[in-house]
Amino acid sequence: MIWNSAYLDPHLNKVPKHIYSQIVNDEELPAEKSDAIYIAIIGGGPKGFYALDRFISKAIDQNIHKPINIHWFNHNREFASGPHFQPTLPSYLIMNDCIAEISCWEEPESSHYIPNRLKLIDWIHQNKSAESNPNPSDFCSRELMGLYLMDALHKTLSHKPNQIEVSLVNSNILDMDIHMDRVQLTSSKKTLPFQYESAIFCTGHSYSNMEEEDLLASDCNENILYLPQTYPVELLDEIPAQVDVAIKGIGLTFMDAVLHLTEGRGGIFYKQDHEYRYLPSGYEPIIYPFSRRNLPMLPRNAFWNGNKYELKIMNEDWLNLLKSRNEPLNFERDILPTYNLEAQLAFYSYTHATQELTSAEILEFIDTFDATKLFSISALIDPMTYSKVQMETNYHEFIVDLSIYSMKLSDQGELKSPMAAAIAAIREGFYLIAELFSHNGFDEESQESFEKYWQGFINHTAFGPPRDSIDKLFCLAKDGYVKFMFSEEPVIEVQPEALLLKNSYVEKEFNFLIDARIPKGNLKLKNNKLYERMRRKGYVQEIVNGNYSNGKIAVDREGKLIGNIQNGLIYLYGIPTDGTYLQNDSLSRETNNFSNTWCQPTLERIKNKSILESRPNYSLTFTNVNYTNLTPN
Template sequence: MTRPALVIVGAGPRGTGLLERIAANAPELYDGPGLDIHLVDPHPPGAGRVWREEQSPLLWMNSHAEDVTMFTDETVEMAGPVRPGPTLHEWAGLDGRVFAGRRVQGAYLRWVYERTVAALPPGFVVHRHARRAVRVDGPREGRQRVWLEGRTRPLLADLVVLTLGHLDARPDAEQRELSRYARDHGLVHLPPHFTADSDLSALRPGEPVLVRGFGLAFVDLVVLLTEGRGGRHDGDVYVPSGREPVLHVGSRRGVPYHAKIGYDWTGARPPLPRFLGPAEVDALLARPDGFDFRRDVWPLVEKELGFAHYHRLFSAHPERVRGTWADFEARYAEADRAARAGLVAAAVPGPADRLDLAALDRPLDGVRYRSADALQEGLRRYVEDDLGRRRDPEHSPDLAVFLALLSVYGQLVRLGDIGGWWHGFFSHLASGPPAPRLRQLLALNRAGVVRFLGAGMEVSAEDGVFRASGASVPGAAVRARALVEARLPQPTVERTRDPLLRALHAGGAAATPDGLLAVDRSDGRVLDRSGRPHPRRFALGPHTDARGSGAFTRPRTGGAAFRQNDATARAALAFLRTPAGPAADAHPLFEESTR
């Protein structure tokens, strides 16, 4: 009897997480004649591309070491068994509050992969293929063929799971035009890319560089162009090497993401979910006319975040409120948005204690500065205030909102593609840089190495240069020969550089309006354009409409990615136990086998 075969395309954290769930569920669900698991990825297993150990030691993780785990716990709502394991800080012997280097995370992920392979049942063999997969074909009811770059014979598979991770993208129309202009005029244009993989050598010392994007890709860019070029931070002072360019940074918001919160939770947690849980998601999914995020979903999100904020304010800081929590909660639950505003105004005297999501999202809306220098002073004050607030437990409702954001994210995964705005909002509030990075940013601004452009940044190409302006200083503009897009590519199936995903879409796989691969949210099966799930193809990760946040799972937070991995692993094992299909040819020769 031919041994069943599973091909997993992508050996990074998501592929490793799926493999861990296969190992955990196999004793219950699989009694077949062994299993060949083919793991296809040109990058190291476990770490993959983004977390590989061979990258600059200057680059950090964006989460505290204690907030990173690859292992399930009893908070994960899944059918499979819990298989506990150490967090990053427990495994590495680190202070839990430290922001570990990405090399350390890569080593942790490599260890998780090796431990997972060792935990597979007897008869399960992992075959590693350090190549790219370029195409998947085969009949719906028969074995699939996975074609690898540089190979003339395909891998044969009963099932294929795509865990592709973050992907490069071909430039959109604006980026193509900017690149063309740069070529024609001898300029430098770096389109959206993974900063650690970018060639920054064309950015000359001392020259002005326009940078569009103020998120985590920008933080990496700054590190590589300052410390990476020999500069150093001496306390709150940056000592330049003289090799740095001058970075003029702006974005739509015009401010960096909020710093990570620097204190721990104490006391009772808000009982979440409260206003956006499984029942509310079921109701949204059952709407015959569908739902609109702003009209139908956002009001529930807003109410959930407010509930967590005020629960914490009443329970931890009662001297700053009027009345009792019981009375406030009862009225809050029944109130619409307008009534909630009046309720909050009466119960919370201090404006700084009221949750204003619009102001958090767009803090510079309507704010104007008289000069570029005044803008630098204003934004330094903004960052300093944010740093102070994020390390002060007197503002602990901020941490409650963070917990509510995690809860909301876990629920919204079930809704599929809800557009990009929510993901940007979540990242701005909940997935910002370590506080030390923002303190370094202040030092770089004082040293003149980084200059702020403010909100509403607009870029044009004219008179042989790039030009940037913004709404924060009307009439002001900066001209430069170099423009860097400090943001990740958008993972759309039409613009991805991944040939497998493009071919899958061209062959009939469905995509959402935002260009994400459509999958069955119950188990990750790829959907065709009629909504029919493919029986032998699955997909997990940011290229799908079941994507979660980009961050690693925090312990004891439910872990939507864990839940998805478990569901896909169980569906795959149940299918592979009695695969239906024609007899297979012999497998191709394998480059490496590991048990």
């Protein structure tokens, strides 16, 4: 089942209104109080909420009684949910993980200032109006997730101690300065008059795609419509019905675009013989996707703790052995062979011909069989070569056939199906690779190839949309509403009346182009005004490994900025730390949780400041004193 807000108690619809009613702009912030401590959280999505909750919880645990004002800044009013989970999203945009795997709270502690902190599955059960009970394998809409996050924020604000004031500030922060180890922020309107003892930047997806900016300037041709971003999805309403539209990027954002241009235009998906069928509305365009790999993502099956594939070779001993080398690793040499073997073992453990064999027997089979005919990571990367299909073949037919094959090999989940198990092994193995990346690092050459090639492949393969979304995509592909035309990434040429997309085998003209990629942070591209200004002032530095620099922001192991920040407490959390750490585009509170490492030094500074202020201020004043000579004659 896929849950959405229609299945919940209607009283939850009031929660966003409660949040919106508390939002102020930077002109409405109360004047600075001399006896208060000021803290800044920049970014109002889930990570910003996690930082707020963690700080309040830690301040209570450490008996901080000094007045603290937390200014939480966001460029819109969707506090806690952020733009990707806001409660107004259409219900056909769904979460990528099942409801049993999601929680906006950290693991239960012995005590907490908020009672009844529920995981998503338990929250749905408590608030449902439907008769059905949620199952661990169920999924939910992103708008329901937004309600869950906003309800958690509502509880947080309702239970916080009186000495902690929280201001939800609808303001776009564009600059930062440091004065005497304290932070001063500048919004789009003015420099704020507050001196913040500490700041954490949780800005999430705050970058912009700039690669096509010069080529496709908005005034280049009135016959060409170029959309450089997909969100909010209402931007796609500019695409007319029944036209050909090219979409750059075939990832998670692409899936949102496809569903909004079909189901979002009145098309209806329905099940017949356990397969999706599509009833068109007549308002759909014909979609032509392309990307570097030109392959659709593979489905993410439902998994949760206690019900997921367990690695067999990439275990703790293997991990600790590589960690103990205390030197940069080479991904292709030190990790990839074992990673590939893990995926192969998972695949053949559930393949009909080999599923009765032991793990040792399967490994012997892999070692002795013709490597060119074995399933492998390389086969997933380049299925055309693996299948020995010619590049000039009908690529759309190849993708449809490949989808049917892949879905059949994953339809029973990762504990029963070979393809699903292999994808799960790649997913679980990636978490260990991320741990090695942050602990040892990769050597210069390997880091470049990993970031430019392998990381994208892994994300594309192991962190795809849920099965339901992929089923809809391939239904549309079979019916011709999505056409995979380009087996090789095409180049884009601006023609007098249209855009020409062509590669070595095919070419086609388009008047409509959508960039459906989530833009990555890149200091070289200057695609974020705030971080670019911080870079110019020396507060932000680029990650450099030998002669390789990747445009990412350098932070230390605890998420603190590496730059000329003196003793300032400035931390990053979530997506902005991408580059030093992997897999930060996650709702998990366990993965790279820099809200914890930010809280501790911040609270220590507050306590030290309180101690200094509480010390008596002794002074000696000598006025109108008669001095007596006590020295004997």
